[in-house]
Amino acid sequence: MVKVLNCKAYGPPESLVLEDVPPAAVGRGEVRVKLHAAGVNFPDVLIIQGKYQFKPELPFAPGGEAAGVITEVGEKVENYSPGDKVIVMTGWGAFAEEIVVSEDRLAALPPGMSFEEGSAFLLTYATSYHALKQRGRLQEGETLLVLGAAGGVGLATVELGKAMGARVIAGVSTDEKAAIAKAHGADEVIVYGREKLRDRLKELAPTGVDVVYDPVGGDFSEQALRSIAWKGRFLVIGFASGPIPSIPLNLALLKGCEIVGVFWGAFTAREPDVHRENVSELVQLFEAEKIRPMVSKTYPLAEGGQAIRDMMDRKVTGKVVVTM
Numbered sequence: 393m394v395k396v397l398n399c400k401a402y403g404p405p406e407s408l409v410l411e412d413v414p415p416a417a418v419g420r421g422e423v424r425v426k427l428h429a430a431g432v433n434f435p436d437v438l439i440i441q442g443k444y445q446f447k448p449e450l451p452f453a454p455g456g457e458a459a460g461v462i463t464e465v466g467e468k469v470e471n472y473s474p475g476d477k478v479i480v481m482t483g484w485g486a487f488a489e490e491i492v493v494s495e496d497r498l499a500a501l502p503p504g505m506s507f508e509e510g511s512a513f514l515l516t517y518a519t520s521y522h523a524l525k526q527r528g529r530l531q532e533g534e535t536l537l538v539l540g541a542a543g544g545v546g547l548a549t550v551e552l553g554k555a556m557g558a559r560v561i562a563g564v565s566t567d568e569k570a571a572i573a574k575a576h577g578a579d580e581v582i583v584y585g586r587e588k589l590r591d592r593l594k595e596l597a598p599t600g601v602d603v604v605y606d607p608v609g610g611d612f613s614e615q616a617l618r619s620i621a622w623k624g625r626f627l628v629i630g631f632a633s634g635p636i637p638s639i640p641l642n643l644a645l646l647k648g649c650e651i652v653g654v655f656w657g658a659f660t661a662r663e664p665d666v667h668r669e670n671v672s673e674l675v676q677l678f679e680a681e682k683i684r685p686m687v688s689k690t691y692p693l694a695e696g697g698q699a700i701r702d703m704m705d706r707k708v709t710g711k712v713v714v715t716m
């Protein structure tokens with residue numbers, strides 16, 4: 393039997409149930425992976441409440457990405473063998489001791505990367521890299537504002553922004569999170585709550601910021617858009633604070649700027665070749681020690697619900713990971 397932390401009815405993290413289920417069969421083109429670690433991401437908060445873009449059939453386990461070792465391969469699997477260490481992009485289902493997935497959901501675990509780091513790598517860094525490179529066209533020397541900069545995608549964006557040669561301004565909610573953003577390369581940090589985002593941005597970037605990366609939403613989005621430079625790019629990533637803001641569209645006109653949606657999951661399905669290229673560039677950045685996932689805490693599988701609760705309560709910095 394396989395231990396799985398199941399969502400049996402949409403609800404809070406406390407309603408997840410640790411169960412023993414029979415192992416799934418391995419079909420054509422599929423592999424079985426013994427999971428060592430699963431990354432926790434904001435979509436896990438939403439998916440167990442039935443509030444995410446995808447609504448898997450109940451019961452299902454949360455967990456959109458993981459790392460482990462292949463234990464079995466099905467017919468027609470071409471690129472992997474038992475014993476290979478891999479990163480698995482699951483969408484959901486990774487809060488489990490093992491998973492069966494098609495081989496196109498795998499990437500090799502880069503040498504020197506732990507299972508914990510591997511399980512916390514692609515969803516954040518590949519989202520942010522796609523956002524900055526293809527959607528934001530971030531150029532060396534430009535100014536990048538990152539909101540929620542000490543969170544999962546936020547911290548990855550701070551590191552990537554620096555690796556791409558930008559000046560990075562980080563927005564965070566506490567001094568502890570400010571220190572983390574600084575330690576990961578932010579040139580300046582704004583602690584919103586203590587100082588008004590718009591006022592401080594006027595001081596730090598009088599001609600405006602070239603690219604805004606916004607995974608937070610709420611009141612911050614409009615303040616950031618009002619601070620954008622001529623021909624700036626405003627990247628719509630997510631709404632971790634809850635409210636989806638309504639933006640006066642005249643701002644886009646006045647700034648001559650672009651408001652650009654980023655949907656990484658759809659991008660990987662629609663443009664798999666560009667995605668693969670992005671992943672290989674991210675592995676090179678990891679090998680060059682320019683990026684490294686910050687795993688701040690691990691939780692045993694049985695406490696996976698607590699990991700999601702801590703993310704909901706804004707207690708998480710960088711990435712947290714469930715281990716099997």
Ligand SMILES: NC(=O)c1ccc[n+]([C@@H]2O[C@H](COP(=O)([O-])OP(=O)(O)OC[C@H]3O[C@@H](n4cnc5c(N)ncnc54)[C@H](OP(=O)(O)O)[C@@H]3O)[C@@H](O)[C@H]2O)c1
Pocket residue numbers: 432433434435515516519540541542543544545546563564565566569607608610628629630631632633634654655656657703706708710
């Ligand atoms: N578009 C895509 O393809 C894509 C891909 C991945 C993730 N996302 C989205 O990106 C967002 C972040 O995901 P994540 O996994 O990085 O989550 P996370 O680690 O929890 O980070 C979210 C950050 O948002 C900030 N935040 C939360 N509530 C806030 C509030 N009320 N006011 C201000 N800031 C608040 C928190 O920072 P502070 O506490 O410092 O404020 C936190 O660090 C989610 O909405 C997720 O769905 C989108």
